[in-house]
Amino acid sequence: MAIHDRQGSSDTNRAEQQDRAETASAENPARAAGKTGQHRTPFGAAGLDARLWPLRRQLWLTRIGLLSEQILRAFWPAASVLFLSLAAVMIGVADFLPIEAFWAGSVALGLSLLAAIIWGLRNLRWPSWQRTQDHLDKTLKGRPIAALLDDQAIGRGDAASSELWRLHQARMAKRAQAANAPAPNLRLAAADPFGIRFMALTLFLVALLFGSILHVGNLRQMAPGTQQAQIGPTWEGWLEPPHYTGLPVLYLADQPGSRLNVAAGSTVTLRFYGEIGDLTLAETVSGRTDALPSAADPEQRFEVTQSGVIEIQGPGGHSWQVTLLPDTPPQVSVAAEPEASVDGSMEMPFTGQDDYGIERGQVTIDLDLLALERSHGLAADPDPRAPIVLDLPLPLTGDRREFTEVLTDNFAQHPWANMPMVYTFMVEDAAGQTGQSAGFGAPLATRRFFDPMAAAIIEQRRDLLWTRANAPRITQILRTLTHRPKDLFRDSGDYLRLRAILRRLETYVTQAGADGLQEPQQEEIAAALWDLAIELEEGDIGDALERMRRAQDRLSQAMRDGASEQEIAELMQELREATQDYLRQLQRQADAEAEDLDPGERAENTLELSQDDLQAMMDRIQELMEQGRMAEAEQALREFQQMMENMQVTQGQPGQGNSPGDQAMQGLAETLREQQGLSDQAFRDLQEQFNPNAQSGESSQNEGRNGGQGRGQSHEPGQSPDGQSAEGQEGEGGQGAPQSGQQQSLADRQQQLRDELQRQQDGLPFGSSPEGQDTREALDRAGRAMENAEDALRQGDMAEALDRQSEAMEALRDGMRSLGEAMAQQESAPGNQGQNSQQSRSESTDPLGRGNRGASQGGTIGDEQAYRRAWDLLEDIRRRSGDQNRSESERNYLQRLLDRF
Structure with missing residues (x-):
């Protein structure tokens, strides 16, 4: 490490000596040329040895990197001062400083910037070629650049030594060719240990994001003489409307017109600059009569209470004709009479309006003694009772200037329930003005x-x-x-x-x-x-018959009392549910007593009715009530009640399809057929969207909703396979069942079909068996698919509706398959052998009394394998009938097979 340090010091001294030599060469080129000998320096690379000319690109990049290091180390203080100055200007510090503080800061920053620039220039060193060569040579193994610049000192006359020296030079030249310019060292941690450069750069970036370069223009106002020029007569003003109006603040200098429409209660603020008295105010909009401020005060503030004139008199003044926009009181009114909802709560819609919005409101509900029938217990004078006061519900979001809301509350236990009342609505706006509706007479609607x-x-x-x-x-x-x-x-x-x-x-x-x-x-x-x-x-009544009687009595009483349509609809739904419970109880009772009955025994005068017949009767009763024919509806209800009390559910003969499973299977089959019809019609409507020139129900590739030119089959409600009405003949009086299926939208028909499926699902047998559970799960999937199809139809997305309807049909088929398996399991159960013993014996033997090989050992019917085979055949026929690639005649034949079987 010590050797390395000495070598580095030697290299540094050598580089400095080379720098001084190059400086001397620049001062005396002739002298330098004599010393360099035979080596010629290429153009643009003064001081670069010709032997290093192949490395000129790497040497130039290395020199530029060294120069960038020198510039960064020399001028980072100046750049930091410059960033701080620009950040202060862009943030707008000058707008908040006194003129003296501004100039003092400006001088301090200017001197700091000048000192930093001088210090940088003094410390800036242009990197020499010798230093550049040494810097690049350090990155190479064996210092090949230095070896290239060396001369042979020993053995020049020896050929072997000269050859060895030449090979050494060639190897060093080859190694030097692999040189790459090193990256510059731009770290300043040693020169700036406190990170001042980062703080200055951060402030500049914040000012660049949240400040404005336009603040530089404000510096002109700080120039000498500018403040003196601004002392001249000028003004500025603002018009601020009340906060609750939501109107914007107006800058009066940007209102060049001579007319202003001002909301009542707006505040005007004016400021005058220059000599006092050069600008004065004259106004007639505030209505002030005493304690008036001087018209020449530098700041004026007043409230607009009436129409009039605002005039600024003097050089550069302006005048406006002000029109006051009065704040009108709010208004409220009753939108409809109160009604009782399903849960007994009162719902009463009301409408409110105001020019700027309603803030709060109340309704007072008081007893209307004049409209009350004072008889029986009401003949005595009532105890004192305060009126009912409720806060009005207002829109939580949106516009409160005009709205309609519903007042909802439950008064079922109130002493004044269903008595005549007087409703008085009151609303208030933000200005404190109130509006009140006229007394509205209506009962305190609640449950009955x-x-x-x-x-x-x-x-x-x-x-x-x-x-x-x-x-x-x-x-x-x-x-x-x-x-x-x-x-x-x-x-x-x-x-x-x-x-x-x-x-x-x-x-x-x-x-x-x-x-x-x-x-x-x-x-x-x-x-x-x-x-x-x-x-x-x-x-809760355990006896289903008693519950049904109660529902019938309540509905009859409601019709006599003139109940609302909503109450009657609720009671009618309760009657439907009670009737379904009663029929299920009768079915269970019939199943329990089936073993004691003779299968051939039947009453001579027995009227056979299905669940569809009962539903049709209740639909007829509801239709009469909706038409206002209460007398006929009550008579029909009495007949229905008598029929239900005398009803007896029979098990039916084997093979007649009167069992609950057979009825459920028939209902699901009908639902599947209607769903197929809805899907066909949705498909045709989708075709019509792409062929707007076709007639209704027809297109270039479509036969029409009902078979086009007399072909195909209708799937619409109320139409039989042959196209004739299936609603029945007209009854006495010439009134038949209304044909409303074709007038309803596809979405409404899909909703009715989903409701019908839910009704059939509620009456499904075999609930505890695995097959029964599979049936219910499949029908649940079908119901969800129907609901999604209904949503798609209401949105007009026919393609999505077709997909969901396809899922519903597939789920219905799965449910029918599971129901058929459950029926087969019940028929083969040991407990059912006694009920169908005669049929079992006939199936287990041939006409001569011999054993039937195809029968099971227990003598039961319902070969599950044969049933599955039949179902698979039916599915294959459905698949082929929907294949559009098959011929029209073949598809019509397959469709007739499906209609028949």
Whole structure:
């Protein structure tokens, strides 16, 4: 290491001596030429030995690298000072400094920059060729450049020595050819241990990103004499509207016109520069009459309260005619009458509007005594009760200048439930102005009770909350309700609860005496009556027939009471669900009693109805209600109730397809056919999108939705395979079932088909078997695919709808396959051999009584292998019928096979 240091020192001294020699050569070229002897220096490389001319490129790059090191080490302080100066200017420091501080900082930075430049020039050294050669030679093994410049000192006259020297020179020249210019050393850690250069560069980059080069122009204002020039008469001003208006602040100097439209409450700020009195203000928009400031004050501030004139008088002044835009009070109105939602909450839409937006609002709901029928328990004077006050819901996002929202709240347990009320809406804007709607008369809509006993108890609860003075009267009415409970109460527990409530109420009335019932006791009895009414209205009934009767009674009562369409639709859905439960219970009962019945025994006068027939009857009832024909709907409901009470589900003869599995299979097959029809129609609509010149339902490659020119088959609802209506003949009076399937959109028909699939899924048998679980999973997939297809149809994406409909059909086929396997498993079960013993014997023997080789050993039917083979054949026919490459006649033949089987 010591040797290396001495060598480096020697090289450095040698390089310095060479630099001085080159300097002397430049001063006396003739003398230098005499010393260099026969070696000639190429042009542009003064001081470069001719023997190193092949290495000129590497030497030039090395020299440039050394020069960059020298420049960086000499001028990094000057660059740091320059970056700091530019950063201060671009950030705008001059705008916040006094003129004296600005000039002091400028002088300090200027002197620092000058000193740094002088120091850099003094320390800058131009790298010589000798230093360049040594720097490049250090990077090579064996110092070949130095060897090339050496001369043979011993044995010049010896031929062998000369040859050896020549070979040595050739080897060194070859090694020198592999030289590469070393990278310059640009590290300044030793010269700048505190990292001042990095701090200056960081400040410059921050100013470059967040500052502006335009601040350089502001430096002209700091020039001598500039401030004096700015003292002359000039002005600036701002017009600031109220914050709640959302309007921008206006710079008055940028408003050259003579008219201004100003929002009420805007603030005007003016500043005058120059000699006091050169500029004055004259305005009539503030309405100020006392304690007026001087018109020549350097700063003026006032609020615009009326229309008028703003004038700046003096050199460079301006005048505006101001028109005040008044802030109008907000308005609110009722959009529709209140309605009770499905859960009993009241929904009442209202509309609000204001020129700048509504901030808050309230609604006051008070009892309308004039519109109330004061009879029975309401005949007495009511106890004092404060009106209902609710905050109005306002849009959380969006524009509040004009909107429509829905007031929602649940008043089911309020003493004024379903009584006539007066609704008064009030809104307020940010300026404190209020607007109020006229009193709107409407009932306090909430849930209603249709069970007669529940409705009677709710009425007594209402009378008790109306006034505590009704307590004695309510005890008498409740006692009459409990006189003969057998005819009124379906559950003895409800009767006992009512008796307990009655005893507590009688105790409170006796203890209160002349003072009357206390408020806590009133609330306790009211809460107990509410819970009892809810139990009577919605209590869980194990008997499906009783639940169905209750649903029918509630629907009939709702029609008589004039309930809303939403309430009737809810009760109709409850009746549908109760009917389905009742039919499932009858089916289970029929399955349990099937062993004791003679298969050939049948009632002579038996009316056979399927689930589709029952659904059609309920649809007819709902249609009559929607048309407002309540009398006919109630009569149809009574007939339906009598028919359901007399209904008996029979097992049916073997092979007739009356079992639950057969009915489910038929329903799924019908659903699959309708889904296929929807898919066909969606495909044709997709074709029509690419052929707009075709007629409706036809294209150049399409036969039309219903077979075009009389060919093909219709898949639309209400059409049989032969194209005729399948809705049935018109009934008496000339009214037939409405043909609405063709008038509905594809999305609506897809939704109805999905609802029908859900209904069929709810009534599926074989729920606990593995095959039954597979069936339900497949139908779940079909339902999700139908839902996705419906969304695609509503968005107009026919291609996506076709894909989803294909998935739905495939899932339906999987479900039908699993259902068929479940039916085959049930038929082959040992517990079912007794039910079909006669058929089993006929299948297990031939007509002569001999054993049938094709029958199973247990004498059961339903060869699973044969069933799978039949299903595979059916799938192959479906696949071939959808192959567009086959001929039209072949596809029509395959389609007729599918329609038949």
